[in-house]
Amino acid sequence: MSTQAVGVEHVLGRLSEIPPGEGRAYAVAGRQVAVFRLRDGTVRALDAVCPHRGGPLADGQTDADVVVCPLHAHVFDLSTGACRSGQDDVASYAVRVEEGLVVVVLPGTSGSADRTG
Amino acid sequence: MARRTRDDDGRRDLVVVGNGMAGARTVEEILERGGAEQFRITMFGEEPYGNYNRIMLSNVLAGLESEEAIFLNSMAWYRDNAITLHAGVRVGRIDRHARTVRATDGSRTPYDALVIATGSSAFVPDIPGMRTVGRGFHQGVFRFRTLDDTRAMIRYARTHERAVVIGGGLLGLEAARGLQTHGVDVTVVHGPAHLMNQQLDAAGGYVLRRGVETLGIAVETSARTVGVLGDTGITGVQLADGRVLPCDMVVVAAGIRANSSVAATSGFLVERGIVVDDQMHALDDQGTPDPAVFAVGECVQHRDQVYGLVAPLWEQARVLADVLTGTDPSAQYHGSRTATKLKVAGIDVASMGVTAPERPDDDHIIVSEPRRGLYKSVVVRDDRLIGATLVGDLEKVAPLIQAFDRGSPLPEDRIALLFDLGTAPAEVGVAELPDETIVCNCNGVSKGTIAACVRGGVASVAGVMDATRAGKGCGSCTTLVAQVVEWAADGDLVVDESASWYVPGVPHAKAELVALVREQDLRSVSAVFAALAPGGVEDARSKMGLTSLLRTIWGADVVDERDGRFINDRVHANIQRDGTFSVVPQMKGGVTSADQLRRIADVADKHRIPMIKLTGGQRIDLLGVRKEDLPRVWADLDMPSGYAYGKSFRTVKTCVGSDFCRFGLGDSTALGIAIETRYQGLESPAKLKLAVTGCPRNCAEAYVKDIGVVAVDGGRWEIYVGGAAGAHIRKGDLLTTVDTPEEVTTLTGRFIQYYRETANWLERTYAWVPRLGIEHIRAVVVEDAEGMAATLDAAVQASVDAYRDPWKERDDPAEPGQFRTALPLTVLPQVPVR
Numbered sequence: 001m002s003t004q005a006v007g008v009e010h011v012l013g014r015l016s017e018i019p020p021g022e023g024r025a026y027a028v029a030g031r032q033v034a035v036f037r038l039r040d041g042t043v044r045a046l047d048a049v050c051p052h053r054g055g056p057l058a059d060g061q062t063d064a065d066v067v068v069c070p071l072h073a074h075v076f077d078l079s080t081g082a083c084r085s086g087q088d089d090v091a092s093y094a095v096r097v098e099e100g101l102v103v104v105v106l107p108g109t110s111g112s113a114d115r116t117g
Numbered sequence: 118m119a120r121r122t123r124d125d126d127g128r129r130d131l132v133v134v135g136n137g138m139a140g141a142r143t144v145e146e147i148l149e150r151g152g153a154e155q156f157r158i159t160m161f162g163e164e165p166y167g168n169y170n171r172i173m174l175s176n177v178l179a180g181l182e183s184e185e186a187i188f189l190n191s192m193a194w195y196r197d198n199a200i201t202l203h204a205g206v207r208v209g210r211i212d213r214h215a216r217t218v219r220a221t222d223g224s225r226t227p228y229d230a231l232v233i234a235t236g237s238s239a240f241v242p243d244i245p246g247m248r249t250v251g252r253g254f255h256q257g258v259f260r261f262r263t264l265d266d267t268r269a270m271i272r273y274a275r276t277h278e279r280a281v282v283i284g285g286g287l288l289g290l291e292a293a294r295g296l297q298t299h300g301v302d303v304t305v306v307h308g309p310a311h312l313m314n315q316q317l318d319a320a321g322g323y324v325l326r327r328g329v330e331t332l333g334i335a336v337e338t339s340a341r342t343v344g345v346l347g348d349t350g351i352t353g354v355q356l357a358d359g360r361v362l363p364c365d366m367v368v369v370a371a372g373i374r375a376n377s378s379v380a381a382t383s384g385f386l387v388e389r390g391i392v393v394d395d396q397m398h399a400l401d402d403q404g405t406p407d408p409a410v411f412a413v414g415e416c417v418q419h420r421d422q423v424y425g426l427v428a429p430l431w432e433q434a435r436v437l438a439d440v441l442t443g444t445d446p447s448a449q450y451h452g453s454r455t456a457t458k459l460k461v462a463g464i465d466v467a468s469m470g471v472t473a474p475e476r477p478d479d480d481h482i483i484v485s486e487p488r489r490g491l492y493k494s495v496v497v498r499d500d501r502l503i504g505a506t507l508v509g510d511l512e513k514v515a516p517l518i519q520a521f522d523r524g525s526p527l528p529e530d531r532i533a534l535l536f537d538l539g540t541a542p543a544e545v546g547v548a549e550l551p552d553e554t555i556v557c558n559c560n561g562v563s564k565g566t567i568a569a570c571v572r573g574g575v576a577s578v579a580g581v582m583d584a585t586r587a588g589k590g591c592g593s594c595t596t597l598v599a600q601v602v603e604w605a606a607d608g609d610l611v612v613d614e615s616a617s618w619y620v621p622g623v624p625h626a627k628a629e630l631v632a633l634v635r636e637q638d639l640r641s642v643s644a645v646f647a648a649l650a651p652g653g654v655e656d657a658r659s660k661m662g663l664t665s666l667l668r669t670i671w672g673a674d675v676v677d678e679r680d681g682r683f684i685n686d687r688v689h690a691n692i693q694r695d696g697t698f699s700v701v702p703q704m705k706g707g708v709t710s711a712d713q714l715r716r717i718a719d720v721a722d723k724h725r726i727p728m729i730k731l732t733g734g735q736r737i738d739l740l741g742v743r744k745e746d747l748p749r750v751w752a753d754l755d756m757p758s759g760y761a762y763g764k765s766f767r768t769v770k771t772c773v774g775s776d777f778c779r780f781g782l783g784d785s786t787a788l789g790i791a792i793e794t795r796y797q798g799l800e801s802p803a804k805l806k807l808a809v810t811g812c813p814r815n816c817a818e819a820y821v822k823d824i825g826v827v828a829v830d831g832g833r834w835e836i837y838v839g840g841a842a843g844a845h846i847r848k849g850d851l852l853t854t855v856d857t858p859e860e861v862t863t864l865t866g867r868f869i870q871y872y873r874e875t876a877n878w879l880e881r882t883y884a885w886v887p888r889l890g891i892e893h894i895r896a897v898v899v900e901d902a903e904g905m906a907a908t909l910d911a912a913v914q915a916s917v918d919a920y921r922d923p924w925k926e927r928d929d930p931a932e933p934g935q936f937r938t939a940l941p942l943t944v945l946p947q948v949p950v951r
């Protein structure tokens with residue numbers, strides 16, 4: 001699973017808006033992206049919508065590895081978006097923290113970079 | 118799809134038509150034999166899904182199993198095994214000479230080897246009215262074969278009231294039982310003189326019929342349907358004797374027919390199914406085996422037999438995989454002796470061989486107890502078991518199957534075949550079973566496979582069930598699976614440790630965990646992981662249970678980590694299917710006032726609440742509230758939370774009691790309110806739902822509550838515990854009878870605290886009370902036999918004192934963005950507006 005090499009960077013907000021271990025959803029460039037702040041301080045970003053029945057992944061419970069959808073408990077790998085319980089995968093995005101801000105890289109508008117998964 | 122050349126990696130192209138239980142199992146068997154190195158595998162399945170356990174459709178229909186839970190091979194499985202799956206694509210033709218299959222999407226796929234596993238379809242007799250001219254089946258007519266059929270039936274059943282099921286075999290009875298759970302009145306119409314006539318004799322069929330009728334399903338036997346009545350909607354079915362059974366839906370379960378048309382039009386020999394030889398090669402219409410084409414499953418006719426149950430298909434799949442991969446080029450299938458164990462509409466049924474004696478010298482032993490729902494019959498010829506039928510009790514099924522399969526010697530005293538007379542412990546039976554005996558029919562797992570799994574190092578029942586899938590079908594064999602595992606482990610059985618852990622990520626049972634948490638002064642979920650989880654690794658699925666436990670142990674002194682909470686407990690509302698929430702204000706004892714109702718009405722108007730509903734817990738639910746609106750909704754309501762979202766003390770239902778009711782023996786309303794006021798919101802291992810009712814007429818349903826209080830003659834109160842009327846139904850056990858409402862309140866608190874301290878995570882009282890035993894609980898809670906009463910009372914008092922209405926967080930959010938939207942993921946609201 002490769003993450004997008006090319007893309008457009010978007011600043012989503014302050015890291016302090018996301019409590020440790022939780023996720024928050026952002027609407028950005030026509031997408032809905034869930035950003036998770038893990039307890040080790042790093043961040044991950046996935047599509048916000050669970051492919052199973054549209055559950056809000058940002059409201060799920062996490063550990064260092066996965067997020068569990070709050071609706072029917074399907075499990076997604078936070079790094080790759082791969083589903084560990086047999087549903088379709090979700091897209092994962094490169095994301096980092098810069099000076100307290102959450103910066104996500106979304107696939108460029110050229111159309112060459114496709115969603116993963 | 119790009120056409121691959123055959124020699125690009127030296128592997129051959131294997132194409133499988135039909136992605137059902139036999140097709141997918143065959144591919145699994147091939148992969149197990151290293152087939153991935155020999156074949157590039159492509160599968161076609163007409164159904165737009167991965168492979169699911171068709172047997173479990175009965176459970177899906179009955180609401181006992183979710184759709185997700187029945188998948189055997191998910192989409193990810195195909196990906197992980199590099200199998201190209203064309204789901205939702207039907208193959209229309211096989212070109213034997215060009216060795217390609219043509220699908221109805223226009224694609225052509227070359228094969229070096231082809232497996233046809235197209236299964237069968239429901240057979241629908243040509244009864245007038247069943248089909249509408251030019252438009253296929255009448256919209257109220259259903260078959261029961263696929264997931265889509267099942268969904269359609271569920272959808273229709275919700276808005277319809279009376280169903281006629283045509284056919285009283287396995288499928289018909291399962292359909293009837295399933296429909297009934299949707300509140301539909303069901304009549305089964307069966308042509309032959311008794312139910313399940315393929316498997317049972319008349320007396321066995323009668324016992325089954327009584328069982329089915331006890332469930333409230335009407336049965337008509339020797340009844341032929343000659344017409345389906347009604348134009349747009351169905352109004353009834355017409356029987357040959359002239360009677361009309363009124364109904365608004367019809368389910369046809371009158372047998373199955375092999376899906377063999379593709380094979381037939383492609384030049385293969387088809388009779389009742391696709392004719393195969395002992396190596397599963399399909400024969401062409403000259404009767405010559407096609408070296409490259411195989412068939413397997415229900416679509417197959419082998420030695421004149423067509424099978425309609427899964428066990429034979431597993432044997433076929435193994436032979437086919439042996440032949441195809443060359444693991445055993447001389448493997449042969451010789452047919453299956455079908456000994457079946459089934460759960461039919463919840464009733465255990467087993468049958469093998471003949472159902473009745475055929476010669477004057479055949480011994481026939483019958484035990485028939487229709488009133489107890491028991492029927493057992495065996496037929497013995499020349500000291501060999503040639504047939505057996507059991508209804509209602511399968512205890513002796515394993516030795517019977519063994520005797521039937523193997524011809525092992527029978528006891529002199531034939532009745533011992535049906536009952537354990539005196540000694541004969543069950544393990545003896547298990548030990549003597551031959552290795553190839555199929556223990557789990559649904560998933561085709563033999564005794565040998567289970568034993569090998571145990572010898573391979575898996576030494577727990579749950580572990581073996583996971584690894585082999587034994588017992589994961591209809592569940593009728595779980596006891597036997599456990600027995601085989603115990604026998605194979607020969608005393609080395611590891612009790613499945615993780616099964617006893619409080620949460621999956623921390624390897625300790627509850628009592629141990631509580632002691633460690635206290636000893637090491639662990640006050641947060643992350644502290645528990647760091648100190649007690651292997652490698653200090655956190656586990657998302659364990660967080661909610663740990664959060665609850667820490668609250669119980671430390672009360673207000675817990676270090677609250679919000680990510681330890683499930684979303685409901687972060688925002689104090691229940692998440693719904695579209696990500697909105699429901700708001701249920703407290704309404705103690707179900708009593709409200711004009712002022713409360715006015716306020717609720719105003720809030721509903723102001724916030725445009727899509728639905729206002731009276732709940733089964735005697736309060737009012739405001740559904741479809743957006744997360745970001747929750748604080749304002751609470752502020753405008755200005756009522757405390759009803760805790761309808763938590764694993765916690767929920768409600769106390771009451772009836773009007775002695776103040777108003779002419780039968781009332783006690784003031785149930787006041788007592789209910791007092792109990793709710795005292796114990797509101799207490800977190801507990803699972804939900805606690807209570808009721809207080811004013812007399813044994815039980816209008817508040819107290820007999821089926823976690824704690825139910827019933828006023829009885831003489832101003833006394835009975836306390837019942839461990840009752841349930843949800844997914845499980847259980848009448849509570851009488852804990853004790855006391856003289857005053859105060860005693861009720863005290864004992865309720867003590868009971869709750871003992872439950873909080875000892876029950877497993879998510880273990881409702883209906884499981885916990887029977888696990889510990891009512892006598893033990895009575896000894897602790899009522900008689901104080903262990904001297905714990907004062908400690909329990911003090912602990913529950915501390916929790917009561919720590920109570921704070923969580924909806925007050927509206928003014929002072931506990932964390933940043935607590936009520937920030939996780940939406941809009943979809944156009945809202947999806948919760949319908951009424």
Ligand code: SRM
Pocket residue numbers: 691692693694699701730731732733734735736737738761767768770804806841842843844845881
């Ligand atoms: C609102 C209500 C239905 C209604 O419209 O009446 C309801 C709604 C839900 N029930 Fe219930 N139950 C409601 C009364 C009941 C009752 C009746 C009662 O409380 O007297 C029962 C049977 C009693 C019992 O609990 O045993 C009941 C047995 C269940 C169960 C089965 C529990 C079991 O172990 O048997 C579940 C599933 C679970 O807990 O895992 C459940 C789960 C649910 C959930 C929370 C499903 C979920 O996890 O999202 C539903 C939330 C719907 C929503 O979106 O808000 N609900 N549920 C009722 C709220 C009562 C209240 O005022 O608090």
Ligand SMILES: Cc1cc2nc3c(=O)[nH]c(=O)nc-3n(C[C@H](O)[C@H](O)[C@H](O)COP(=O)(O)OP(=O)(O)OC[C@H]3O[C@@H](n4cnc5c(N)ncnc54)[C@H](O)[C@@H]3O)c2cc1C
Pocket residue numbers: 134135136137138139140161162163164171172173174175206207208209234235236237261262263288291376379413414415416424425426427428430459460558559591
């Ligand atoms: C409700 C129900 C309950 C049952 N209960 C039991 C039970 O308790 N015990 C038991 O032993 N058995 C039970 N059975 C029977 C069991 O499910 C079948 O024996 C088994 O599913 C047969 O497997 P199969 O692969 O041969 O056929 P199927 O599972 O039907 O699979 C065939 C697949 O091939 C697809 N297909 C057909 N034609 C084409 C084509 N031309 N192109 C592409 N795809 C095609 C079909 O869509 C289907 O998905 C039950 C069946 C039902 C419906």
Ligand code: SF4
Pocket residue numbers: none
């Ligand atoms: S409210 Fe209860 S019974 Fe109704 S659908 Fe939800 S969980 Fe099932």
Ligand code: FES
Pocket residue numbers: 050051052053054055056069070071072073074
């Ligand atoms: S919507 Fe996510 S698990 Fe069902």
